[in-house]
Amino acid sequence: MTDRTIAVDYVARVEGEGALAVRISGRAVEAVELNIFEPPRFFEAFLRGRDFAEAPDITARICGICPVAYQMSACHALERALGMRVDGPIRDLRRLLYCGEWIESHVLHIYLLHAPDFLGYPDALRLARDHPEAVKRGLRLKQVGNRLMELLGGRAIHPINVRIGGFYRVPSREELFAFRPQLEEALALAEATVRWVADFPFPDDEEEYDFVSLRHPDEYPMNEGEVVSSSGVRLPVDRYEEVFEERQVPYSTALHSVRRGGGAYLVGPLARFALNQDRLSPRARVLAREAGVLGPVRNPYRSIVVRAIEVVLAVEEALRLIDGYRPPDRPFAPPPPLPASAAGAAITEAPRGMLYHRYRLGAGGRIDEAKIVAPTSQNQGRIEEDVRHLVERSLDLDDAALGDRCEKAIRNHDPCISCATHFLRLDVSRRPGP
Amino acid sequence: MSGPAGPDGPDDRPLVVGIGNDLRRDDAVGRTVARRLAPRVGSAVRVVESDGEVGRLLDLWDGAKRVIVVDATRSGAPPGTVRRWAPGPEQPAPAPSSYGSTHGLSLAEAIGLADLLGRRPPGLELLGIEGADFGLGAELSPPVRRAAERVVRRLAAELGRPADRRS
Numbered sequence: 001m002t003d004r005t006i007a008v009d010y011v012a013r014v015e016g017e018g019a020l021a022v023r024i025s026g027r028a029v030e031a032v033e034l035n036i037f038e039p040p041r042f043f044e045a046f047l048r049g050r051d052f053a054e055a056p057d058i059t060a061r062i063c064g065i066c067p068v069a070y071q072m073s074a075c076h077a078l079e080r081a082l083g084m085r086v087d088g089p090i091r092d093l094r095r096l097l098y099c100g101e102w103i104e105s106h107v108l109h110i111y112l113l114h115a116p117d118f119l120g121y122p123d124a125l126r127l128a129r130d131h132p133e134a135v136k137r138g139l140r141l142k143q144v145g146n147r148l149m150e151l152l153g154g155r156a157i158h159p160i161n162v163r164i165g166g167f168y169r170v171p172s173r174e175e176l177f178a179f180r181p182q183l184e185e186a187l188a189l190a191e192a193t194v195r196w197v198a199d200f201p202f203p204d205d206e207e208e209y210d211f212v213s214l215r216h217p218d219e220y221p222m223n224e225g226e227v228v229s230s231s232g233v234r235l236p237v238d239r240y241e242e243v244f245e246e247r248q249v250p251y252s253t254a255l256h257s258v259r260r261g262g263g264a265y266l267v268g269p270l271a272r273f274a275l276n277q278d279r280l281s282p283r284a285r286v287l288a289r290e291a292g293v294l295g296p297v298r299n300p301y302r303s304i305v306v307r308a309i310e311v312v313l314a315v316e317e318a319l320r321l322i323d324g325y326r327p328p329d330r331p332f333a334p335p336p337p338l339p340a341s342a343a344g345a346a347i348t349e350a351p352r353g354m355l356y357h358r359y360r361l362g363a364g365g366r367i368d369e370a371k372i373v374a375p376t377s378q379n380q381g382r383i384e385e386d387v388r389h390l391v392e393r394s395l396d397l398d399d400a401a402l403g404d405r406c407e408k409a410i411r412n413h414d415p416c417i418s419c420a421t422h423f424l425r426l427d428v429s430r431r432p433g434p
Numbered sequence: 435m436s437g438p439a440g441p442d443g444p445d446d447r448p449l450v451v452g453i454g455n456d457l458r459r460d461d462a463v464g465r466t467v468a469r470r471l472a473p474r475v476g477s478a479v480r481v482v483e484s485d486g487e488v489g490r491l492l493d494l495w496d497g498a499k500r501v502i503v504v505d506a507t508r509s510g511a512p513p514g515t516v517r518r519w520a521p522g523p524e525q526p527a528p529a530p531s532s533y534g535s536t537h538g539l540s541l542a543e544a545i546g547l548a549d550l551l552g553r554r555p556p557g558l559e560l561l562g563i564e565g566a567d568f569g570l571g572a573e574l575s576p577p578v579r580r581a582a583e584r585v586v587r588r589l590a591a592e593l594g595r596p597a598d599r600r601s
Contacts, residue, residue: 042457042570061457064485104489112488124488125546132551139551142489 020406021251022391024430032388033251034380034410041255047370052078052361053335056162059357059372063416065108068101068153069350071162072223073357073372078164080238081344081361082335089328090166091223096176096321097152097159098222098348099314103145103186105351106269106307106314109414110193111138114304117408118200134196137189141311144186148318151179166332176322183322187315191287194308198291202301207386209298210259211271212244212378214349220279220313221272223348228275229265230296237347240356246373257378264381267353268413269306270297281320284313300386300412307414338365350375352414376415383413399430448479448593449498449555453486453505453541460513460565460578464504467563470586475594488544492553500557504585505541506565506578513566514577516585520559521545527560561585 023030043062047055055074060067072094079086086094111134112124121127128135151171153159161168212233214225228234233243244265246255259265274296280288288294288309297306338361345358353375360369390409394402452468455461465483472481482494486505495501507517521527527542541560548554563585566575574582 064455064487108487108489123543125543125550128547128550135547136551139489139492143493146490146493 020387020410022387022402022406022429024391024395026432027395029388029391032384032391033249034384034387035251044370044372047359047367050367052081052359052365052367053164055359055367055370056164057160060159060162062372062374065105065416066101066350066352066355067159068097068149068162069348069355070357070372071159072098072348073346073350073355074359075162075164076223076346076348077344077357077359078361079344080346081342081359082164082338083342084165084333084335086166086333089170089326090332092321092325093152093167093170095219095222096318097149097162099318099321100145100148100152102222102314102351103190103311103318104142104149105145105414106311107138107142107145107193110197110304110307110311111135111142113414114307114411115197115200117411118197118202118301118304137192141186141189141193144182144189145314147182148179151175163332164335166328166330168331170327170331173325173327176325180319180322183315183319187283187312187319190308190312190315191283194287194291194305194312197304197308198293200304202299204299205301205390206298207300207389209270209274209382210263210265211274211296212265212267213271213275213354214347215275216279218279220276220281220317221349225347227347227354230271230274231262233259237356238345240345240347241358241371244373244378246377255377256381257373258381264385265378266382266413267375267378268303269310269351269353270300270303271353272349273297273306273309280309281313281316283316284309287312300409303412303414341368352376352416353378374416379413379415383410383415386410386412445480445497446499447477448500448502449494450479450481450589450593451484451491451494451501451503452482453484453491453503455485456572457570459567459569459571460574461506461568462572463506463563463565463574463578463582466574466579466582467504467585467589470582471589474586474590479589479593486541486544488547491541491544492548492551495548495553495555495558498555500559501555502559502561502589503541504561504563506568507562508565508568509562511564512577513564513575514581515564516561516581517564518559518561520557561589 019035021033043059047058050058055078056071059070059074062070116123116127119127149159152161154161211230213228214221215228216225226234226236227240235243243260244257245260246257249256291305293302293305341362343360347354347356355375356373358371359367362368386409387406390405394405450468450471452464454464456465468481468483484491484494519525527545545554563578563581565578
């Protein structure tokens with residue numbers, strides 16, 4: 001009877017810190033446990049007692065890659081609590097800012113983290129050695145997303161220009177128009193990206209996902225919509241917790257989200273794409289057809305193609321929003337007199353999927369309770385299932401090869417393991433079956 | 435509404451980039467140095483905080499001649515140890531496993547990419563400050579805080595113009 005534990009330690013090209021343990025007994029996979037350190041828990045405690053107006057800037061610090069998502073979910077939840085409705089040009093500018101974040105986050109993952117997996121390179125550096133033009137294209141495209149965030153957010157990391165009700169300062173029509181040529185260049189680069197990744201060799205895999213995303217009456221969802229799922233859920237965002245719940249798992253400090261009375265589900269690009277295909281922008285639809293991914297994509301490896309299509313969509317949306325922009329009379333809608341108590345929830349679509357915020361306010365606008373459910377915590381259970389299926393199919397591989405495949409299966413879902421100083425640690429332990 | 439990245443045109447000023455995560459204690463030391471250095475050197479030096487993300491680092495470096503990147507290190511040296519060097523084949527940037535880094539790709543990979551794509555600034559130096567505690571929290575540990583002060587004084591004396599220092 002021999003027990004083996006192998007630890008594979010190297011940079012895993014996921015954001016931040018995490019660990020995966022796989023336990024195999026004979027030919028049976030006993031356990032797959034993804035353990036992700038999760039900063040939202042810390043922030044929920046940190047927010048209690050703070051002024052409601054601080055929430056967008058405080059929560060933006062949860063993630064360096066998707067600060068806008070945190071700001072948007074916080075603003076919408078708090079505005080709902082205060083009975084505010086933000087519309088018109090301010091709403092458009094928020095969507096424009098979100099486009100910048102989608103471009104930046106997706107392009108980072110496509111070019112520097114995910115593409116090496118398909119082209120046989122251990123990392124972006126080795127990829128760049130053989131494909132410098134591709135990496136240059138990715139860096140330029142990412143830079144345009146970055147600059148769009150700077151244009152509206154004041155700066156790309158932790159934008160400082162967002163506030164409850166709108167912005168501290170809004171751009172002039174001329175400022176936005178001056179950005180158009182960069183977006184036109186980005187559209188060509190984004191289309192080239194779809195064509196590049198569509199030809200990658202993809203492993204055969206089809207997973208039965210319960211896709212969950214927002215759905216809006218006439219837009220591809222970013223800031224607004226109902227919660228819908230491929231299994232027939234349809235509900236307003238403030239009833240999210242009636243259908244989805246977070247559960248403690250013994251091996252992790254993070255909570256795992258599941259359907260109440262059901263199992264794991266998937267949020268993110270695959271879910272949005274499956275549930276909102278009829279909301280794609282014109283070029284994005286053409287590119288999706290060319291890439292052969294019209295219809296739900298259940299092969300998680302092909303998520304790289306869906307991300308690339310969403311980049312095209314975000315660039316097209318940015319152009320459309322700039323063309324229609326008329327500066328608002330004032331940069332923000334002032335909050336109404338504060339009620340003695342209030343509560344509100346919102347979901348927006350972070351690049352990685354639905355981000356839920358709920359706040360309860362007490363006297364003077366003090367935050368009494370905050371709840372934040374990040375996309376990666378919703379996807380953890382489903383990522384474990386992907387890994388389990390992979391391991392079941394790959395038992396004859398040695399530990400190193402198996403570990404490598406597991407990492408790739410995790411990377412398909414671009415997990416944000418943010419706010420961390422480490423990287424993924426992988427343990428595979430095997431023992432003979434009973 | 436420009437960001438802190440400075441003007442789009444050529445900018446000959448020295449650039450100091452402080453990298454880190456403000457919520458992981460000593461990992462924030464690079465950003466702390468940047469924040470304290472900026473008011474002391476005025477406009478003579480471009481001082482920028484960064485989360486170290488590779489694409490943004492390369493964008494920051496574009497066009498810069500002299501760049502000093504300040505970041506936390508985790509090498510086993512006594513906390514607060516300050517090291518400064520020009521990364522090259524003999525003394526590369528710290529490998530990710532020994533580095534208090536918050537990013538999917540490491541600083542070493544950023545430099546590698548810059549080299550491959552012809553985007554390494556001619557005068558690139560790293561200034562590492564050895565951290566002790568990379569846990570969750572906002573406070574630097576005492577030896578790291580003292581080292582940050584020393585580094586700020588040294589960089590201000592080295593890079594700041596007297597006129598800017600008075601203003």
